[in-house]
Amino acid sequence: MNAENRATAARNLCARMQSVQDPVIPIVGEMVRDNPGTISLGQGVVYYGPPENVYRGIEAFRPDPENHKYKLVQGIPDLLQAIQGKLSLENGIEVDARNRVVVTAGGNMGFMNAILAITDPGDEVILPLPYYFNHEMAITIAGCTPRIVPTDETYQLLPDRIRDAITDKTRAVVTISPNNPSGAVYPEEDLRAVNELCRARGIYHISDEAYEYFTYENARVFSPGSIDGAGEHTVSLYSLSKAFGFASWRVGYMVIPESLLDPVKKIQDTNLICPPVICQYAAVKALEAGRPYCIEKRAEIEDNRLIALRELSRLSSGVTVGPAQGAFYILLKIDTDQHPVDLVRNLVAQHKVAVIPGNAFGVEDTCCLRVAYGALRRDSAKEGIGRLVSGLEQLLG
Ligand SMILES: Cc1ncc(COP(=O)(O)O)c(C=O)c1O
Secondary structure, eight states: OOHHHHHHHHHHSOHHHHTSOOOHHHHHHHHHHHSTTOEEOOSOOOSOOOOTTHHHHHHHHTTOGGGGSOOOTTOOHHHHHHHHHHIIIIIOOOOOTTEEEEEESSHHHHHHHHHHHHOOTTOEEEEESSOOHHHHHHHHHTTOEEEEEOOOTTSOOOHHHHHHHOOTTEEEEEEESSOTTTOOOOOHHHHHHHHHHHHHHTOEEEEEOTTTTOBOTTOOOOOGGGSTTGGGTEEEEEESTTTTTOGGGOOEEEEEEGGGHHHHHHHHHHHTSSOOHHHHHHHHHHHHHHHHHHHHHHHHHHHHHHHHHHHHTTSOTTEEEOOOOBTTEEEEEEOSSSOHHHHHHHHHHHHOEEOEEGGGGTOOSSEEEEEEOSSSOHHHHHHHHHHHHHHHHHHTO
């Protein structure tokens, strides 16, 4: 592109998109590609793929020529039924006259559907800090303002601070438990407090439960959508990406108040028409394999977690290791003047290990790094963590 074309392109970028942060994963991905042999503790994926029986789902899809046509916006009936059974059994969420399930092409699409359905440009959505960058980006893309609220020193919610941040423009409070990027799992009591606050103030509680199967030791997940009467103001988001090694298959689902069904269908019809039907057939089978599939695969991730916690604890007192109760992330808080992006660049270039800089999650006043330990087999994870620890020891002097 020559200078004149570049200038025209810059002029044509709308202000709304210019205010959206660049997604960080591809930036770190480029650093990794430029430094062959780098072990990535960056991307939030699992090391395993889907259960074998999903291919039986694909066989079931094949014979019917009708399956190649557009299907229902909301999802195929067999998958909706399987999801409702799972929600009732595992999450305590009953789908009745007051709420609906919509299958989406992943959890991110569920979040975007929710934001577009409940906001007007100029509205505010509350995000506890650190936030998941795609949530912040979706809110900005919708022309709304993310209202960032601090958490405590172990990244737990501060319901009073959330209450104080609610204004006339607030449309929702977002919680993610188990949390990306902090690894915190929120206790039932706090999620109930946030949900009640949302009910009382006439706003929505968006509860992202993408990591519901990834908890460790005594941590327990709680679905706010299961609270009596919560169905009318709670949006619960789920994903098959992590639990079933389904990241590229793009299947997730949302539970929404009945009143949001029409707006969500308009949005999803426009963006997607219907979630890919072949993947929905596969998803029915993944849900048949269910939670036990994930729990079995999770064992190796639990080992990685223990290795990471043991090795990271060797670092000096200038590095605070986050709670690691859930998901597959550990957030490191580092007492240094270095910018996290520079630190990551040096870790990749000099020590061949990649992590994600904390500024991507909105942490600006401290140098934070997110370590993801779900994507690697045990030996590579061990090697990667070893490189991270010795790299930090050297770079932090
Ligand atoms: C909290 C959270 N929600 C949603 C997603 C997106 O998942 P999906 O692949 O289902 O879009 C992620 C992915 O990292 C995530 O961390």
